[in-house]
Amino acid sequence: MNSKQKEDEEQRRRWGARTWSTLAAVRSRSPLIQCITNFVSMDLVANTLLSAGASPAMLHSIEELPDFTPNADALCINVGTLSAAWLPAMKFAAELALKAGKPWVLDPVAAGASKFRMMACLELMQLKPTVVRGNGSEIIALSKASTESSMGVDSSHESTDAVEAAKSLAQNSGAIVAVSGAVDIVTDGKQVIGAHNGVAMMQKITATGCSVTALIAAFLAVDQLHALETTASALSIFGIAGEMGMDAAKGPASLRTHLIDSLYGLDEAAVISRVKIASL
Numbered sequence: 001m002n003s004k005q006k007e008d009e010e011q012r013r014r015w016g017a018r019t020w021s022t023l024a025a026v027r028s029r030s031p032l033i034q035c036i037t038n039f040v041s042m043d044l045v046a047n048t049l050l051s052a053g054a055s056p057a058m059l060h061s062i063e064e065l066p067d068f069t070p071n072a073d074a075l076c077i078n079v080g081t082l083s084a085a086w087l088p089a090m091k092f093a094a095e096l097a098l099k100a101g102k103p104w105v106l107d108p109v110a111a112g113a114s115k116f117r118m119m120a121c122l123e124l125m126q127l128k129p130t131v132v133r134g135n136g137s138e139i140i141a142l143s144k145a146s147t148e149s150s151m152g153v154d155s156s157h158e159s160t161d162a163v164e165a166a167k168s169l170a171q172n173s174g175a176i177v178a179v180s181g182a183v184d185i186v187t188d189g190k191q192v193i194g195a196h197n198g199v200a201m202m203q204k205i206t207a208t209g210c211s212v213t214a215l216i217a218a219f220l221a222v223d224q225l226h227a228l229e230t231t232a233s234a235l236s237i238f239g240i241a242g243e244m245g246m247d248a249a250k251g252p253a254s255l256r257t258h259l260i261d262s263l264y265g266l267d268e269a270a271v272i273s274r275v276k277i278a279s280l
């Protein structure tokens, strides 16, 4: 190997060791992750968190938040099935998490679909999420605060189309911004990291994006001081579970099952050998 190849291999090994260490911490500490998420995603999000070793709680009534949110280890807010009835609780939970010094993550599902949804996402962004994770179209729409594309939940952009939008959103909000896709992009507005794990069929399972956002919350619960790197590790782990699940899957339904099983069974050797994270 030449010196560049040796350096790349050393960087890849360091990422593998870091990623495994964070997953091992989630498994040993089983952080309590409060999820205010959409109806479609609740099952897969909860099972993703359980299989990673975390403890999910899908709790969204405003009456319970003062007792519960400050004691959770992280909060995940997802606007997938947003309604005016749910928005006050989302905002109150974010305020409580912020006040308690707990990490919280936002999944701006279909942010550009309507003015109401965009307004809700912008108001939630004001409450300082640690990380925002969306697909390319969602991050571009949010960065421009635009509903002109009036999109659904699926992306019509590649993640690489959204790098500048993600950097701008990170600079303006102070959040780490992650854009999922064939390569998952993570940025703090300056540094840009790429996580190259996963399989395309993951897009054909509803709520995989929601689930990886919740997994980011679980990883932040054990290491919020390195949010940029921790987010890249979570994205890589979920992608590796997809890759290993794909070896046994026949289509999206069986991939959903095998992804959960693979996430549950990940060991150090698989993680160290499969992690593909690098600075872009």
Ligand SMILES: Nc1ncnc2c1ncn2[C@@H]1O[C@H](COP(=O)(O)OP(=O)(O)O)[C@@H](O)[C@H]1O
Residues within 6 Å of the ligand: 134, 135, 136, 153, 154, 155, 180, 181, 182, 183, 184, 197, 198, 199, 200, 201, 202, 203, 207, 208, 209, 210, 212, 235, 238, 239
């Ligand atoms: N073409 C692809 N190749 C590999 N992994 C992908 C691809 N597209 C999406 N993924 C993975 O699937 C998951 C869901 O991503 P995505 O579909 O972009 O989010 P959303 O469901 O919010 O639209 C992420 O973990 C992402 O890394």
Ligand SMILES: Cc1ncsc1CCOP(=O)(O)O
Residues within 6 Å of the ligand: 038, 040, 041, 079, 080, 081, 109, 153, 205, 206, 207, 208, 209, 210, 211
């Ligand atoms: C189909 C749908 N509609 C509202 S939320 C949702 C699930 C979106 O999940 P993901 O963003 O992970 O694809």
Ligand SMILES: [Mg+2]
Residues within 6 Å of the ligand: 107, 109, 110, 134, 135, 153, 209, 210
């Ligand atoms: Mg999504």
